[in-house]
Amino acid sequence: MFACLDDFERHAERTLDRNALDYYRSGAQDMVTVRENRRAFDRLCIRPRVLRDVSSVSTVTRLLDHSVASPICIAPTAMQRMAHPEGELATARAAERRATCMVLSSWSTASIEDVAHASAGLKWLQLYVYKDRETTRRLIERAQDSGFAAIALTVDTPELGRRLPDIRNRFRLPPHLTMANFSSADKAQVGGSEEGNSGLAAYVASQIDPSLSWADVAWVKSIARVPVLLKGILTAEDARLAVQAGVDGVIVSNHGGRQIDSVPSTIAVLEEVFCAVNGAIPVFLDGGVRRGTDVFKALALGARAVFLGRPVLWALHYKGEDGVTEMLDLINEELRLAMALAGCASIADITRQHVGPLAHLPRL
Numbered sequence: 001m002f003a004c005l006d007d008f009e010r011h012a013e014r015t016l017d018r019n020a021l022d023y024y025r026s027g028a029q030d031m032v033t034v035r036e037n038r039r040a041f042d043r044l045c046i047r048p049r050v051l052r053d054v055s056s057v058s059t060v061t062r063l064l065d066h067s068v069a070s071p072i073c074i075a076p077t078a079m080q081r082m083a084h085p086e087g088e089l090a091t092a093r094a095a096e097r098r099a100t101c102m103v104l105s106s107w108s109t110a111s112i113e114d115v116a117h118a119s120a121g122l123k124w125l126q127l128y129v130y131k132d133r134e135t136t137r138r139l140i141e142r143a144q145d146s147g148f149a150a151i152a153l154t155v156d157t158p159e160l161g162r163r164l165p166d167i168r169n170r171f172r173l174p175p176h177l178t179m180a181n182f183s184s185a186d187k188a189q190v191g192g193s194e195e196g197n198s199g200l201a202a203y204v205a206s207q208i209d210p211s212l213s214w215a216d217v218a219w220v221k222s223i224a225r226v227p228v229l230l231k232g233i234l235t236a237e238d239a240r241l242a243v244q245a246g247v248d249g250v251i252v253s254n255h256g257g258r259q260i261d262s263v264p265s266t267i268a269v270l271e272e273v274f275c276a277v278n279g280a281i282p283v284f285l286d287g288g289v290r291r292g293t294d295v296f297k298a299l300a301l302g303a304r305a306v307f308l309g310r311p312v313l314w315a316l317h318y319k320g321e322d323g324v325t326e327m328l329d330l331i332n333e334e335l336r337l338a339m340a341l342a343g344c345a346s347i348a349d350i351t352r353q354h355v356g357p358l359a360h361l362p363r364l
């Protein structure tokens with residue numbers, strides 16, 4: 001019986017093959033940011049209120065225009081069939097079962113159409129801008145035609161971060177799997193890299209356009225008939241530009257510490273971004289969220305919802321759809337309990353006053 005999200009990871013460490021395990025868990029270079037994403041949550045304290053009648057606590061909230069059972073959603077993570085044979089299909093079914101949102105990576109090992117077929121739940125597509133703009137346009141159109149409700153454009157990956165285990169392992173996608181949204185071999189296969197690089201870094205360099213700029217954001221918006229969000233915003237400056245660009249939301253994300261190392265944790269910059277957008281668009285967060293109390297802290301500092309990355313992969317590996325469902329149940333119960341103990345019966349009751357710095361000394 002698993003008692004917390006970390007237990008799913010411990011299980012994967014014992015049972016998942018090294019190529020996949022290292023790819024899933026690694027971060028960039030010294031993994032300073034990976035550790036910060038966790039530690040920064042621990043440096044915040046919750047300021048509970050009492051005598052608030054928490055006999056009935058609801059985590060129901062809204063995600064853009066949709067109602068969801070909880071503000072805990074699923075971040076896009078690539079190549080989920082390395083974790084479990086049903087990969088993204090199982091994840092999508094679990095998200096639907098628990099009435100939350102799944103963001104599908106455009107580098108998934110099940111296609112947009114197959115995921116849509118597997119689950120009628122709320123889904124967004126994560127998008128990279130490819131050198132081949134027609135490929136990018138097709139992905140947007142296919143997602144829309146398949147009922148995906150939003151596009152999350154990842155803006156922090158003009159090149160792949162330097163992940164040492166993938167370089168040492170010369171990461172490759174197992175040959176029985178493909179990047180299922182693409183048919184041509186150059187886009188569908190990953191691996192067999194040259195010395196001194198990971199197969200993935202070479203793949204990204206061959207596909208992704210490092211010239212990505214605000215002009216591309218306008219281009220994506222001109223094609224999309226659904227809301228467009230930017231994933232990977234970490235500063236007030238870029239948050240203000242995002243509002244000017246007319247996007248429908250920003251996800252405060254450092255890509256789980258996998259892109260540039262030594263950037264701040266996401267929870268540390270959330271409030272800066274939240275204040276910069278000044279209520280114009282919703283702000284979301286991912287990175288290091290492992291506890292119901294982490295979710296509570298993020299909501300108190302302005303996030304409308306949070307997204308889980310690696311825990312979904314560990315849970316998927318453990319038991320497919322049932323594993324992801326169990327993991328979501330666990331952290332949702334932690335959130336419900338945190339809300340009850342902090343005196344919040346609804347998501348709207350969670351306010352800025354409910355968090356403070358850990359070393360919050362009263363004035364004498």
Ligand SMILES: Cc1cc2nc3c(=O)[nH]c(=O)nc-3n(C[C@H](O)[C@H](O)[C@H](O)COP(=O)(O)O)c2cc1C
Pocket residue numbers: 023024025037075076077078105106107126154231253254255256257258286287288289307308309310311
């Ligand atoms: C194995 C793995 C693959 C990922 N693939 C993608 C991806 O394809 N697109 C993307 O925008 N982000 C990707 N991310 C980043 C996640 O969406 C998210 O930002 C991050 O995992 C959140 O941090 P957490 O893992 O600590 O929860 C990936 C992360 C991991 C761990």
Ligand SMILES: CC(C)CC(=O)C(=O)O
Pocket residue numbers: 078107157160200204255258
């Ligand atoms: C295929 C990868 C570049 C996906 C990704 O964003 C990641 O591994 O962090």
